[in-house]
Structure formats: C-alpha cells, structure tokens
Amino acid sequence: MDPLSGFFGSLLWWLFFLYLLMWPQLQFRALQAARARLMAQLSRKRNSTVIAMIHRQESIGLFGIPVYRFISIEDSEEVLRAIRSAPKDKPIDLIIHTPGGGLVLAATQIARALKEHPAETRVIVPHYAMSGGTLIALAADKIIMDPNAVLGPVDPQLGQYPPAPSILRAVEKKGPEKVDDQTLILADVAEKAIKQVQDFVFNLLKDKYGEEKARELAQILTEGRWTHDYPITVDHARELGLNVETDVPEEVYALMELYKQPVKQRGGTVEFMPYPVKQEKK
Secondary structure (H helix, E strand, C coil): CCHHHHHHHHHHHHHHHHHHHHHHHHHHHHHHHHHHHHHHHHHHHHCCEEEEEECCCEEECCCCEEECCCCCHHHHHHHHHHHHHCCCCCCEEEEEEECCCCCHHHHHHHHHHHHHCCCCEEEEECCEECCHHHHHHHHCCEEEECCCCEECCCCCECCCCCEHHHHHHHHHHHCHHHCCHHHHHHHHHHHHHHHHHHHHHHHHHHHHHCHHHHHHHHHHHHCCCCCCCCCECHHHHHHHCCCEECCCCHHHHHHHHCCCCCCCCCCCCEEEECCCCCCCCC
16 A cells, blocks of 8 residues: 555544544534623623523533533532622623522522622523522522423422421321431431521512511422422412513523533533623624
C-alpha cells in the first residue's frame, strides 16, 4: 500500500473520531447560545432578570446515558448568584421545571432569596414544579402556570424513606410500643421535619395571604393529605386559595423546546440573563 495513502487514511480516521467526540459539545454550545438569545428576548419583553432552573432527563455523550436532574446545592448557589446580581428595583422571572427532590436546604435557600428580593418576583411553571419546586413557587409574588401545569405537596421526605407524614401514621397505627427504636427515632425526625417545613411555608405566605390563611395552606401542603407526587392543578391551586395566573409567555415554551435535545454533556442546570440586556446594534 502506498505510504502516502496510508497516512491520509489514518488522518481521515482520526479526524472522523475527533468529530464524533466533539459533535455533542458543538451541539450543546449551539443550544446554550439559542437559550441565551431566548432569555435575552424575554428579559427585554418583561423588563426583568430571567432565571431558568430546568431539570429534565437528558441523554449525554456518545452512549445516551440518562441523567436525572433534581434540585441540588449547586442549583441554589447559581440561583442565589443570579438573584444577587439582579437590580433591586427590577422584577425577577424564575422559570421552573423540576420534579423537586434533592435537598430541602437548596429549595429553602432559593425560596428565601426570592422572597427577599425588593421588586416583584414571578415564578413561571410551564409544565410542573413539584415538591421543592412548589416550595420555591410559594415564595414568589406571582405564580404563573400553564393551564395544564401542576404543583405538588411539600411534605418532607427523609432520604429513601416514605414522606414524613406516612412514617408518623405508621407508628401511630401500630403503636409506639410495637416498633423498634430506629423507627421511633425516624418518627421523631419526621415530626420535626414536618414542623420545620410548615413554619417555613407559613412565613413565606403570611404577608400575602394573612396569618390564618397562610397557616391553613402550610398545613394542607405538608400534612400528607395526598401522595407526594399528587398533581395540584391550576383549578385546584385556586380552590386552595393560591393566587395563580396562566399567561405564560410564548418565549418560555420556546425555551423548553431547547431542553429536549439529548446532548447536554456537562455544565449547570441553572442559567440566567443579567439585567440590563444590551441592545444589539443593527
């Protein structure tokens, strides 16, 4: 075989191999740019700082490995950084799409920072914001949901165990004298966890709904009335007394479309467009 032909054949093979390795990264960078453009457009339209916390199962790399996203401490760090950078006199639009889960600490940090922002805060839910996502939504001045979107209960879960209210009911039905010490300790932690989340929800809501209504909502959402994945629809949320609007901006739906691609390889799940956004020169 001609040595020159062999050299070019090997070179083409290595170039093709490098292309396969780099292609997911190139796709991801293109997605990031498209997301940034949409968020900038929404920021200009609503005169706000736009933050997106979107958790989806996405396939990554060459082998399509599924990755599940939950609310993490890294998310809270990124969202808090975004909120700190937002002008105090301008609104914040936080787009949330999450199954919840993760650390209660992370969700409460985000919720507290959102509540303390001086200007109006709006949480936009295009599809679902369960568990910790609901906790964050309760902190906002406005909850804006797609007509078919859902929230969920915020009853705490203790690691791999069932939600805290279910642990307490199991002990109550069986009787404390018939369960082991470990279960009694777990029940004690569950009781404390429910009380802590109830108090937190009450403090989030009392300024908007008054103390009596806030206490009622805090109990309903944490007492284990439903399963942890129970969908609270727009109509149900309104029946409970939550102020919910349904005018989700079209840019939010377009943004969600950019999270369907199975190419996200690395990087955070929180992105934001600081205010003000400079106008592009024509």
